[in-house]
Amino acid sequence: MEALDTRHRILLTAERFYAERGFDGTSMRSLTEDAGVNLAAVNYHFGSKKALMWEMFRAKIVPLNTERIRLLDAAQAKPGGATLEDIFDALLRPMFEVAKGPDGPNIILLRMVGRLFSESEEFWEQLHEEFFVDLSARFIEAVQAAAPDVEPESLAWRFHFSIGAMLGALLMHHPKKCNHAEIDINNLDLSCKKLCSYMCAGFRGMEDSAS
Structure with a gap:
């Protein structure tokens, strides 16, 4: 359950960051800090910034x-x-x-x-x-x-x-x-x-x- 919650939280944060800053303007460091996760969690669930954004879409x-x-x-x-x-x-x-x-x-x-x-x-x-x-x-x-x-x-x-x-x-x-x-x-x-x-x-x- 916690893994699903983490993945969902990352996706919700990605939505907001993309809406505010676009793809190039989104910093993974800022995104992970805002989502309360580390970069390893993003890599584990999605693999890359582009893969995260694509999954969000x-x-x-x-x-x-x-x-x-x-x-x-x-x-x-x-x-x-x-x-x-x-x-x-x-x-x-x-x-x-x-x-x-x-x-x-x-x-x-x-x-x-x-x-x-x-x-x-x-x-x-x-x-x-x-x-x-x-x-x-x-x-x-x-x-x-x-x-x-x-x-x-x-x-x-x-x-x-x-x-x-x-x-x-x-x-x-x-x-x-x-x-x-x-x-x-x-x-x-x-x-x-x-x-x-x-x-x-x-x-x-x-x-x-x-x-």
């Missing part, structure tokens, strides 16, 4: 993606198949549920998302390859079935922008209302629903005018 992302696929499978099993609303709800809702947190916005998670944008291209490629390639393929296939009239290239662009909109909505979270309108971007349930509608409208909109 895995612990966050894999359950999230598992829930996304579960919701997508359930939607596709319905008579008539999945609608665009079903598909984007499956993509968005698990992420926003985690971001919402049980006792208010999950600030650490939201900051982690922001920190990812400062990482290297190599880091992004590895993260995408391990956690998002197969997931993206499943969702793109589902969108193709739900919007068969959208050309493949246009569909790829729209899906790309949809992912950007999702990340942007999370990064724009702020405890105050948006300055340019009386909308409460702190309401993550509402943000999720509005974003889902926005994405579906994008896929049902007019064909691209520029090549």
Whole structure:
């Protein structure tokens, strides 16, 4: 039990340090001191700083993606198949549920998302390859079935922008209302629903005018 507690404590500290400092800015000496462990404990459980951070991402992302696929499978099993609303709800809702947190916005998670944008291209490629390639393929296939009239290239662009909109909505979270309108971007349930509608409208909109 103590070994599991130590491993869990290290992972929780890694989450917070990554959210505050990013990968390069995280010192293993500071992290171990904060977690109340020595470097040998980190090496025993994870092997290296990168392996620790990767396991931290895995612990966050894999359950999230598992829930996304579960919701997508359930939607596709319905008579008539999945609608665009079903598909984007499956993509968005698990992420926003985690971001919402049980006792208010999950600030650490939201900051982690922001920190990812400062990482290297190599880091992004590895993260995408391990956690998002197969997931993206499943969702793109589902969108193709739900919007068969959208050309493949246009569909790829729209899906790309949809992912950007999702990340942007999370990064724009702020405890105050948006300055340019009386909308409460702190309401993550509402943000999720509005974003889902926005994405579906994008896929049902007019064909691209520029090549």
